[in-house]
Amino acid sequence: MSKNKLVQGYEVVIGFETHAQLSTQSKIFSRAPTAFGAEPNTQACAVDLALPGTLPVMNKGAVERAIEFGLAIGSHISPRSIFARKNYFYPDLPKGYQISQFEIPVVVGGQVEFFLGDEKKTVRLVRAHLEEDAGKSLHEDFIGQSGIDLNRAGTPLLEIVTEPDIRSSEEAVAYAKELHKIVTWIGICDGNMQEGSFRCDANVSVRRPGEPLGTRREIKNLNSFKFMQQAIDYEVRWQIEQIEDGHAIQQATVLFDPDTGETRAMRTKEDAADYRYFPDPDLPPLVIADEWVQRVKAAMTELPRTMAARFVADYGLPEYDATTLTQSKAMAAYFEAAAKACGQAKLVSNWVMGELSRRLNSGEVSIESAPVSAAQLAALITRIADGTISNNAAKQVFEALWSGEASDVDAVIEAKGLKQMNDSGALEKIIDEVIAANADNVAQYKAGKEKAFNALVGQIMKASKGKANPGQVNELLKQKLA
Incomplete structure (x- = not known):
């Protein structure tokens, strides 16, 4: 039973189907290019059009990218998988069928782990299979005509x-973001949702707790995380209203309209039997030897979950920090460069996830273009760690670096007079003066009122113009009041 809060007494159940366009230069069964944005029908060859006498030939690069994905999420790589014909009629499907995989896919099982807030979640995968994309219907409403662009036909998915x-x-959004991170991290997909490189379909149903799964409706082609959440929320509300009004949910494929914020039925949803799958006679079984898998594995980049585990082991970070810092290769590299430079991994983590991320998000700046470099952040954190400046002063230094006012941490500290007062003699003199001038607070503290101690600290910080080291103030004040 899910720990998630029920929606009006119903449990929401969602499954995902994601089409990731693989980053090959040519199509899955032909040598035609896959570049985005070409003039319509300029990137479709005779194989893509299924002209008589043509035969498909498997793209080795597409297979290797599928293997990489399976390794990245802990799946089983099938040593032998089958391509099948998925039969249906649509104007943008020139063959009258799509070459896909059905009974034996190339990738079986696996899981995707991610955090939702500070709670760790796991979504199990059924499979990942190779297939070709269809073309695209273009509707010119102003002339009342439609056309077909077959540039995408045969693109590897x-x-x-x-x-x-x-x-x-x-x-759902957290899962989709994690999956997006994985495929872009390992380089098998560019993840461009606007160009259709990463397309998500959400199968949504609702049920009373403990009841069998409800009838699902599939929301097609969700091309942004924002619209994904809006579409699912609307669909859940709509299904609950239908059930409460005594109507049965009909299995269907629906589209989300961002302008109205509503889903609308496109067609009744087919089952596998409707597609009349059968093995493609033009393609032999795909055989993947273990040696091939091992070669692919040896060439792969360090995976985000592996890197996160290393950050926990090597830098002593909490798992949440490590997972957050490995949301992108660039952020992970930034953190590691700063942590190595200053030796204060947890402080670096706090600043990267806190002030730096806040600035990046508010300014819509990528971490690769951050005005404050990893080396500058490391220098700043070094001055916090050695007591030269306080956290509040550090924010002033960060602001100067970010705005381009200065580039050297120590120069900013000197110019703005931000050094903490670490001279115990001078600090003791201020503390003695504050104690003498605040006899009531001293008496209250000795009577057990902790707030009185904080009031004394505040007076000392004020008298030192904020330059006293707070830790040192607390320690000396407690000694004098003991």
């Missing part, structure tokens, strides 16, 4: 299918 493990729209 990896369809990634989950178990119905997701229980809320927030969890």
Whole structure:
């Protein structure tokens, strides 16, 4: 039973199907290019058009990218998988069928782990299979005509299918973001949702707790995380209203309209039997030897989950910090460069996840273009750690660096007079003066009122113009009041 809060007494059940366009230069069964944005029908060859006498030939690069994905999420790589014909009629499908995989996919099982807030979640995968994309229908409303662009026909896709493990729209978005991170991190997909390189379909149903799974409706082609959450939330509300009004949910494919914020039925949803799958006679079974898998594995970059585990082991970070810092290669590299330079990994983590991320988000700046470099942040944190400046002063230094006012941490500290007062003699003199001038607070503290101690600290910080080291102030004041 999910720990997620029920929606009006119903449990939400969501499964995902994601089409990741693989980053090959040519199509899955032909040598035609896959570049985005070409003039319509300039990147479709005779194989893509299924002209008589043509035969498909498997793209080795597409297979290797599927293997990489399976290794990245702990799946089983099938040593032998089959390509099948998925039969259906649509104007943008020139062959009258799509070459896909059905009974034996190339990737089986695996899981995707992520955090939703500070709670760790796991979504199990059923499979990931290779297939070709269809073309695209273009509707010219102003002239009342439609056309077909077959540039995408034959583009290699990896369809990634989950178990119905997701229980809320927030969890769905978190899963999709984690999957997006994985495929872009390992370089098998550019992840461009606007160009259709990463397309998500959400199968949404609701049920009373403990009841069998409800009838699902599939929301197609969600091309942004924002619209994904809006679409699922609307669909959940709509299904609950239908059930409460005594109507049965009909299995269907629906589209989300961002302008109205509503989903609308496009067609009744087909089942596998409707597609009349059968093995493609033009393609032999795909055989993947273990040696091939090992070669792919040896060439792969360090995976985000592996890097996160290393950050925990090597730098002593909490798992949440390590997972957050490995959301992108650039952020992970920034953190590690700063942590190595100053030896204060947790402080670096706090600043990267806190002040730096806040500035990046508010300014819509990528971490690669951050005005404050990893080396500058490391220098700043070194001055916090050695007591030269306080945290409040450090924010002033960070602001100067970010705005381009200065580039050297120590120069900013000197110019702005931000050094903490670490001279115990001078600090003791201020403390003695504050104690003498605040006899009432001293008496209250000795009577057990902790707030009186904080009031004394505040007076000391004020008298030192904020330059006293707070830790040193607390220690000396307690000694004098003991």
